[in-house]
Structures are given as C-alpha cells and as structure tokens.
Amino acid sequence: MKKYVSLLKRTKLFSGVGDDDILSMLNCLNAAVREYNKGEYVFRQGEYIRNLMILAAGRLYIQKEDYWGNLNILNEIRPGEMFGEAYIVPNSGPLMNDVIAIEECAILFFDMERILTVCPSACPFHTRLVKNIFYTISDKNKSLVQKISYMSQRSTREKLLSYLSDEAKRQNSGSFSIPFNRQQLADFLSVDRSAMSNELCKLRDEGMLDFHKSEFTLYEV
Amino acid sequence: MKKYVSLLKRTKLFSGVGDDDILSMLNCLNAAVREYNKGEYVFRQGEYIRNLMILAAGRLYIQKEDYWGNLNILNEIRPGEMFGEAYIVPNSGPLMNDVIAIEECAILFFDMERILTVCPSACPFHTRLVKNIFYTISDKNKSLVQKISYMSQRSTREKLLSYLSDEAKRQNSGSFSIPFNRQQLADFLSVDRSAMSNELCKLRDEGMLDFHKSEFTLYEV
DNA sequence: ATAAATCAGTTGTTTTTCCAACGGAAAAGA
DNA sequence: TCTTTTCCGTTGGAAAAACAACTGATTTAT
Numbered sequence: 090m091k092k093y094v095s096l097l098k099r100t101k102l103f104s105g106v107g108d109d110d111i112l113s114m115l116n117c118l119n120a121a122v123r124e125y126n127k128g129e130y131v132f133r134q135g136e137y138i139r140n141l142m143i144l145a146a147g148r149l150y151i152q153k154e155d156y157w158g159n160l161n162i163l164n165e166i167r168p169g170e171m172f173g174e175a176y177i178v179p180n181s182g183p184l185m186n187d188v189i190a191i192e193e194c195a196i197l198f199f200d201m202e203r204i205l206t207v208c209p210s211a212c213p214f215h216t217r218l219v220k221n222i223f224y225t226i227s228d229k230n231k232s233l234v235q236k237i238s239y240m241s242q243r244s245t246r247e248k249l250l251s252y253l254s255d256e257a258k259r260q261n262s263g264s265f266s267i268p269f270n271r272q273q274l275a276d277f278l279s280v281d282r283s284a285m286s287n288e289l290c291k292l293r294d295e296g297m298l299d300f301h302k303s304e305f306t307l308y309e310v
Numbered sequence: 311m312k313k314y315v316s317l318l319k320r321t322k323l324f325s326g327v328g329d330d331d332i333l334s335m336l337n338c339l340n341a342a343v344r345e346y347n348k349g350e351y352v353f354r355q356g357e358y359i360r361n362l363m364i365l366a367a368g369r370l371y372i373q374k375e376d377y378w379g380n381l382n383i384l385n386e387i388r389p390g391e392m393f394g395e396a397y398i399v400p401n402s403g404p405l406m407n408d409v410i411a412i413e414e415c416a417i418l419f420f421d422m423e424r425i426l427t428v429c430p431s432a433c434p435f436h437t438r439l440v441k442n443i444f445y446t447i448s449d450k451n452k453s454l455v456q457k458i459s460y461m462s463q464r465s466t467r468e469k470l471l472s473y474l475s476d477e478a479k480r481q482n483s484g485s486f487s488i489p490f491n492r493q494q495l496a497d498f499l500s501v502d503r504s505a506m507s508n509e510l511c512k513l514r515d516e517g518m519l520d521f522h523k524s525e526f527t528l529y530e531v
Numbered sequence: 532a533t534a535a536a537t538c539a540g541t542t543g544t545t546t547t548t549c550c551a552a553c554g555g556a557a558a559a560g561a
Numbered sequence: 562t563c564t565t566t567t568c569c570g571t572t573g574g575a576a577a578a579a580c581a582a583c584t585g586a587t588t589t590a591t
Contacts (some may be wrong), residue, residue, distance in 0.1 A: 113505035134479070153459065156475035156484075156528055157518075163459055167536090179446040183481060185456070187489040205441045219440060220426045226447055229394035233454040235406070238374065238384055240461045241500040244550075244577070254377035258406055263377075269578095271539060273372070279462040281579050286540055297378075307377055464579075465547070492569060502549050507570055523569095535587070546579070553573090559566070 093145050100169045103223045110214045119200035125190040132188040138176040140198040144168050146196030153186045174226050177201040245288045248278045257307050264306045314366050320448045321390045331435045340421035346411040359397040361419040365389050368415030374407045386452040395447050398422040466509045469499045478528050485527045
C-alpha cells in the first residue's frame with residue numbers, strides 16, 4: 090500500500106494530508122487494491138457500487154451500451170482520478186455504465202461508509218478528507234452544469250459563444266487561452282469539428298472575436 | 311426559525327433528522343433567514359459564495375448573461391431545494407450566474423464551514439447531515455452526467471434513443487413511463503418539440519418502439 | 532533532416548434540425 | 562355542458578449542421 094502514497098498525496102481527495110496520515114487513513118478507510126488486465130471489466134452495468142475508487146495506474150473507459158447494442162464511450166479515467174462517487178448513494182439503483190480497463194490497471198477501493206462516518210478520535214485528518222471529497226464532487230458538479238449550459242444552446246455558434254464568454258469571465262479578461270485544441274473543443278461541445286472551425290472563422294470575420302491557436306480574444310460589440 | 315422545521319424535515323438535506331435535532335442543528339450550522347422581494351437579486355455574477363442555501367418559500371431563477379448581454383435561464387429553484395452547493399469550494403472562483411427572486415422568497419443560509427467541520431460531541435446528527443448532503447450532490451452529479459450523455463448525441467433520434475434506452479434500463483422493463491410531456495422532454499434533451507415529435511413517430515413506424523402519451527415500450531430488434 | 536502524423540481551415544453536398552403554422556384530441560375551467 | 566386552453570402530431574420551407582474530402586501548416590518521430 091505504501092507505494093501508492095506518493096500518487097495519493099497528489100490527488101484532490103488527499104490534498105493537504107501528510108504521508109504518514111495518508112498511510113493511517115488508508116487503514117482507517119479499509120482501502121484495498123485490485124489489479125486488472127487490459128480488456129477486463131471493473132464493473133458491469135447493473136452492479137451496485139459500495140466503494141469510492143481511485144485509479145492508481147493504467148487507463149479506464151466508462152462506456153455505455155444501449156438497448157439496441159450501440160456502444161458509447163462516456164469518459165476516460167486517468168491515474169489519480171476518482172470515480173464511482175455518483176453511485177454510492179443507497180437506493181440510487183444499479184450502475185448504468187460499464188467500466189473497463191483499456192490498459193493494465195491498478196485500482197484503489199475505499200469503503201464509502203467509513204469515509205462518511207467520521208471517527209472522532211483516531212483520525213485527525215478525517216474532516217479534511219470529507220471536505221476534500223465534498224469539494225471534488227462539488228467542483229465536478231459545477232463543471233457539469235456549465236457544460237450543460239453550453240450544450241443546451243441550439244446552434245454551434247451559440248455553443249461557442251456561451252463557452253468562450255464564460256471562459257472570458259472566468260479568466261477575467263477578454264483575452265484568454267483554452268485548454269483544448271479544435272477537435273477537443275468540438276468534442277466538448279458535441280459538434281462537428283469542421284463546422285465549428287467554419288463558425289469560428291465567421292465570428293472572426295464579423296469582428297466578434299479573434300484567435301490564434303488556442304488563444305482567444307473577445308471584442309465588445 | 312421554528313416555522314421552517316416542517317419544511318426542512320422534508321428536504322433531502324435533513325432527511326432522517328428529527329424535529330428537535332433539526333432545531334439544534336440550525337443553531338449549530340449558524341443558520342440565518344433572509345427574505346427577498348420579487349425581482350430582487352439574491353446573488354450577482356462575480357460574487358463569492360460561502361454558504362449553502364435552501365429555498366424556504368417562493369421561486370428563484372438561476373440565470374446567466376453572456377459577454378454580449380444575452381440572457382439565459384438555466385434553472386428554476388422551488389421550495390425545499392438546495393442551491394449554491396457547487397460554489398462553496400475555496401478558490402473555485404466567483405459565481406458565474408445571477409440568482410434572482412421571481413416571487414417573494416425566503417432563503418435559509420447555512421455556514422458551509424460548519425457543515426463540513428464535524429463537532430464530535432454536541433451534534434449526534436452531524437454525520438447524518440454530511441451523508442445527506444453528500445448523497446444529494448452525488449445524486450445530482452449522476453443525473454447531470456446522464457443528461458450530458460443524452461445531449462451529447464448528435465441527432466434528435468439518437469438523443470431520444472439514448473434517453474429512452476436508459477429509462478428502460480433504470481425501470482428494468484421495456485415498458486415504462488417518463489415524467490415529461492413532449493415539450494418538457496424536448497426541453498430536457500434540448501431539441502425542438504415538433505421535430506422530436508416527428509422523430510418519435512418515425513421510430514414508431516419503423517417498429518423500434520411504441521408509445522401512448524408518456525407511456526413507452528421499446529422493442530428489441 | 533526527412534518522413535509521418537496531427538492539426539486547422541475550406542469547400543460543396545447531403546442530411547437534419549429548426550421554425551412557424553395548423554388542426555384535432557384531450558383536459559381544464561366556467 | 563360549453564368554452565377555452567393545452568397537448569401532440571403533421572407539414573413545408575428556410576437555415577444550419579453533419580459529413581467527406583482536400584490543403585497547407587505545424588508538430589512529432591525516426
């Protein structure tokens with residue numbers, strides 16, 4: 090378990106917790122490691138999850154197969170990332186997705202109940218952990234809501250404008266850079282790359298904005 | 311403060327907490343009430359939030375104005391609902407939306423720090439509260455991810471199929487009912503109602519599904 | 532240094548969505 | 562009961578997005 094401490098201290102979940110405390114908390118949280126081969130299923134649709142997981146090594150896909158058998162990749166999990174946090178609510182029903190190892194993986198399992206039931210004396214960093222986990226899902230929540238607000242725009246143009254407008258606000262400047270290349274931005278907004286590229290150029294030609302690579306500048310009307 | 315207990319005991323946040331305990335917790339959590347007139351702003355874009363709120367009475371809009379001044383209603387909050395939970399993370403930056411009272415409102419403010427810093431002795435229900443709040447945002451997280459998975463489909467047809475497919479799984483039957491009428495479903499999936507209606511009928515004519523009002527049946531191919 | 536791969540913009544065609552308007556059925560209200 | 566409103570399917574035209582294919586520029590790998 091010791092070898093995961095250096096990874097864990099860099100995760101959002103354990104941020105601000107010292108090495109020694111992490112080790113004692115791993116015990117307190119009933120942590121377990123399991124390894125998976127490439128192609129192996131970690132969870133299958135229909136299972137009930139009782140743990141919170143952190144991917145220690147490898148890569149995972151969260152994917153979904155619909156009623157008619159069509160496959161759809163929803164998310165890619167990378168080392169240090171937490172997953173499963175949305176499924177630990179009692180009576181929240183079974184998992185609707187498959188979780189599959191696309192490389193050889195090592196996964197840390199934490200007992201959810203132990204995380205939320207604070208042990209008053211033994212674990213001085215427990216409150217910190219509860220905060221961290223809360224902040225993490227809270228943050229995720231926020232970005233999900235924002236993403237939905239972009240995606241709910243009807244046209245590619247509006248999707249672009251709402252996203253760029255928000256980034257400008259967030260970075261507190263009409264000039265800012267985005268963490269995506271064109272294809273990634275198109276995927277993020279769920280639109281076609283070439284159509285989006287086209288729309289970006291129209292917006293530039295209309296004098297609403299300018300860009301070079303991932304650097305954007307918005308102009309007030 | 312007493313008059314809000316009956317409302318609070320029905321909220322997800324305080325579910326499982328008895329009347330007397332709610333009262334003592336309100337004190338422990340530094341709860342405060344503020345009232346707002348119709349049209350008054352509760353928060354403005356750019357503010358920093360340090361509390362968790364529950365709407366006690368009235369109705370709120372969470373809305374957004376973009377860089378060029380276009381207004382967009384993101385969400386409607388009703389009595390008993392919690393809001394602000396995504397913005398209490400330190401250093402999460404300022405609020406990106408406006409929160410405005412569209413009716414006369416009463417809002418309960420809770421000190422976020424006090425919620426997460428468990429008082430070991432005084433408050434036996436504190437752990438329960440932490441769980442409740444965690445479950446609530448976790449749940450919200452889950453539905454947001456699901457909604458995104460529907461909305462990220464490119465065509466109206468695929469949006470419909472992914473949503474209906476999920477509902478069938480969730481309700482564990484090819485026959486199920488949905489909590490939307492046509493307009494609401496279209497809004498939920500961010501598509502045009504008439505186009506969606508049209509697509510539904512095509513799917514029916516192709517033998518993939520059938521429906522009457524909000525009752526749907528999916529057919530295996 | 533050269534080759535290969537990735538990235539971004541452009542264009543034209545096809546497909547899909549949006550939008551507006553209408554009518555019948557069902558539900559709600561007077 | 563009769564009227565009004567809401568709901569849902571339908572249609573046709575306008576607008577937009579998707580898609581495919583291609584180019585030059587830039588980056589990465591050998």
